[in-house]
Amino acid sequence: MDIQENVDLLPFNTFHLSATARYFAVIRSISDAQHVFASEVFKKNEVLILGGGSNMLLTRDFNGLVIKNELKGINIVDESDANVMLKVQSGENWHGLVMHCVEKDLGGIENLSLIPGTVGAAPMQNIGAYGVEIEKVIHNVEAIELKTGHVRVFSKEECLFGYRESIFKQELKNQYFISSITLTLTKKDHQFNVSYGAIQDVLRERNVEKLTLRAVSDAIIFIRKSKLPDPDLIGNAGSFFKNPSVDFHFFSALKEKFPTVPSFPGEKNLIKIPAAWLIENCGWKGKTLENIGVHKHQALVLVNYGGGEGKKIWQLAQDIQRSVKEKFHIDLHAEVNVI
Ligand SMILES: Cc1cc2nc3c(=O)[nH]c(=O)nc-3n(C[C@H](O)[C@H](O)[C@H](O)COP(=O)(O)OP(=O)(O)OC[C@H]3O[C@@H](n4cnc5c(N)ncnc54)[C@H](O)[C@@H]3O)c2cc1C
Numbered sequence: 001m002d003i004q005e006n007v008d009l010l011p012f013n014t015f016h017l018s019a020t021a022r023y024f025a026v027i028r029s030i031s032d033a034q035h036v037f038a039s040e041v042f043k044k045n046e047v048l049i050l051g052g053g054s055n056m057l058l059t060r061d062f063n064g065l066v067i068k069n070e071l072k073g074i075n076i077v078d079e080s081d082a083n084v085m086l087k088v089q090s091g092e093n094w095h096g097l098v099m100h101c102v103e104k105d106l107g108g109i110e111n112l113s114l115i116p117g118t119v120g121a122a123p124m125q126n127i128g129a130y131g132v133e134i135e136k137v138i139h140n141v142e143a144i145e146l147k148t149g150h151v152r153v154f155s156k157e158e159c160l161f162g163y164r165e166s167i168f169k170q171e172l173k174n175q176y177f178i179s180s181i182t183l184t185l186t187k188k189d190h191q192f193n194v195s196y197g198a199i200q201d202v203l204r205e206r207n208v209e210k211l212t213l214r215a216v217s218d219a220i221i222f223i224r225k226s227k228l229p230d231p232d233l234i235g236n237a238g239s240f241f242k243n244p245s246v247d248f249h250f251f252s253a254l255k256e257k258f259p260t261v262p263s264f265p266g267e268k269n270l271i272k273i274p275a276a277w278l279i280e281n282c283g284w285k286g287k288t289l290e291n292i293g294v295h296k297h298q299a300l301v302l303v304n305y306g307g308g309e310g311k312k313i314w315q316l317a318q319d320i321q322r323s324v325k326e327k328f329h330i331d332l333h334a335e336v337n338v339i
Helices: 031-038 040-044 092-102 199-207 213-228 249-256 275-280 310-328
Strands: 004-008 021-026 047-050 062-069 073-081 083-091 138-145 151-155 175-184 293-296 302-304
Touching: 021 031, 021 040, 031 040, 073 310, 092 213, 199 213, 293 310, 302 310
Parallel strands: 021 062, 047 062
Antiparallel strands: 004 021, 073 083, 083 175, 138 151, 138 175, 293 302
16 A cells, blocks of 8 residues: 555536645555554645545645544344344445435435545544434444554534534544444334425425335435536535524524524524525625636535636635624534545
8 A cells, every 4th residue: 555645636526626745645444544553654744534525625735644434344242132233334325325225225324315425534523414414323433543553432412413524533533533423223114214305395296105214215316416516526525614592692683683594493492494585695705706606506615617726716705604604603514624
């Protein structure tokens, strides 16, 4: 396994941004990982772990070592009448894992169909969609401490999951390489979550009478394909900002001034406001600045139409943050990792 030099990261991020990695290594096995972790290049340089590059905005060349994770493997480690515990290596493709589970009739992650990226990045921001977050099925997360090489198993509680958050994005940021995750999935009596109106509409249109993992997954894939730009065609990293949460008093005052502001329940008795609504109401939806912009159908998605620069997208993101702050007095926080 070689450590390459001066590698363009353009093929490795869904924004399709060009940025040069001073050093670049692909790991396909634990022994590759050990080899890289023991190298002088690893010890002397800043390290960036790269999965599918679908939640990353590269604003500069990376003057360190980029480790591209391709650890593969899906294994049953425990099983009862009702459940299966699946240990999955972190370089597996997330959607590939969802399809594997749908195929084997293992329930719990079907609502997370078609989310790009790797399994290892999924607990980083507690990926979520259509009423389900990965924390619901996580049993544990195995990770290697970059500084010491020690393996640590984090229980679900230790991961400190929140809305698009975990300990790996907060106090342990850039300190661990997630090597595998173990999920608890149902073998029967699946707990379907089809509370979103859009899912019910598709199921009704398709005359689905008996819910199956396949029917729910297919409906979600259909909805996502019709709503979100395909990163293979237009560079993007999905939702650029998190939906902000405000308290009841703030929300009441806001609602008085902007009666049409939508909301939904958040964590800790807070009220979440769709960031897309705020951005759209500041006039950004569909705005194009040369070869970058805000998607015409999804105000939350910033796009690179081709040849755009990461630092210009970050400038655009900051301009959006500023105008939302000025108009609504709300801080928008990036969901995407800005490098
Ligand atoms: C079209 C589109 C739709 C999307 N929809 C959703 C959605 O519905 N819900 C949602 O939650 N997200 C969504 N995303 C965001 C993204 O797909 C997820 O965050 C995904 O988990 C990122 O995986 P990745 O492998 O591409 O991570 P990367 O972008 O490669 O990395 C993201 C971060 O995790 C770190 N990291 C990656 N792997 C590891 C590892 N093994 N160990 C330690 N650190 C690691 C990286 O250093 C970086 O900080 C969407 C993105 C796109 C492009």
